[in-house]
Amino acid sequence: MPAADVPATPARAPAPAPAPAGTSRSTSATIQPNILRYLTSVAFERGVDLRPHLEQVGLSETLMRSAALRVSYRQGSAVIRRALELTGDEHLGMKVGAAQHLTAWGLLGFALMAAENLRQAAETGVTYQNLSGAMVVWSAGEEDDGFAIRADLPDPAMDPGVAVFLIEEALTSAVTLARLTVGPEFGPRVAEFAFPAPAHGDPYGAFFGCPVRFGVPVSRVVIDPVWARAPMPGRDPVTFASALETLDEQMASRRHHQELLEVMEISIAQSLPVVPSFAEQARRHAASERTLRRRLADCGTTYEALVDGVRRERVEQLLRRPELTLRDIAHQAGFSDERTLRRAVRRWHGTSSRRLREDMLGAEGPARG
Secondary structure: OOOOOOOOOOOOOOOOOOOOOOOOOOOOOOOOOOOHHHHHHHHHHOOOOOOOOHHHHOOHHHHHHOOOOOEEEEHHHHHHHHHHHHHOOOHHHHHHOOOOOOHHHHHHHHHHOOOOOOOHHHHHHHHHHHHHOOOOOOEEEEEEEEEEEEEEEEEEEOOHHHHHHHHHHHHHHHHHHHHHHHHOOOOEEEEEEEEOOOOOOHHHHHHHOOOEEEEEOOEEEEEEEHHOEEOOOOEEEEHHEEEEHHHHHHHHHHHHHHHHHHHHHHHHHHHHOOOHHHHHHHHOOOOHHHHHHHHHHHHHOOOOHHHHHHHHHHHHHHHOOOOOOHHHHHHHOOOHHHHHHHHHHHHHOOHHHHHHHHHHHHHHHHOOO
């Protein structure tokens, strides 16, 4: 979620709901770099300077200080992966989530503070998640055990270490921001994580102050209805309404292109190894195929290019998992056979699949599990 300053030169349930528009899955540069800014700060406090690694993915220190900067999902994942390796901290996502504050959200953070109650604040955050720098898919709503805030991965095949980081960061930041708005005594009723329990150490119970479960279908925190309805200390309906008007304008300005690309990329990523047909995508967008092609052309791309970009990222993720054969990777990325995969990798990277895998594993060290 939000953002901290980059350090100066030294002296970090139910089935998932349909993905909302603009959930930062786009392989183009569309994400506000809030998580990376906090990650850089937290890592620096642990003696790790991430700036050289930001430079490697095209993010100079000057760029990182720019309010206009947007990064791609690939850039974000690469920096997170490297930070996990360099710090050796299996719970780095929790540290980043706990370091955050509402001011980094700009106008959206101001709107959350002016909301009537915690439930309205959470629903507002979900509605405008495009503007928060989110790298997960947020959703919220009433469930049998209370009001739930859910965080889903936009790509189920992402690097396991990055996946754990993003879910940890998401749910920890949600609770941190709730405590900043309604009071430090706030605690959820239960916290659940869609990954296995940690093998070494368990900081979750101490932070969340409630029962914690692992290996569940959906990552979420559940809020007691009393907390969900509790009035916010800074509530102001006039200010809240005014902030939403401006947020709507901001959303409209970015929705024309980014929403379409991100929703389609999420649809492709979550469907692999099967690629939805273009006709199916047109039906999902309630548009004719001709209209959808024109909209993609206005964005400077084609459906084939989107599929290619998602497949490329999926292959790069899977190549970092040495237990998978090239045949496994070809299948999971939606290629007809290993030979087709090899041709695609050669086209993307100018080298063989095996050589690319060796280079990736050699550069990044042992894979996180």
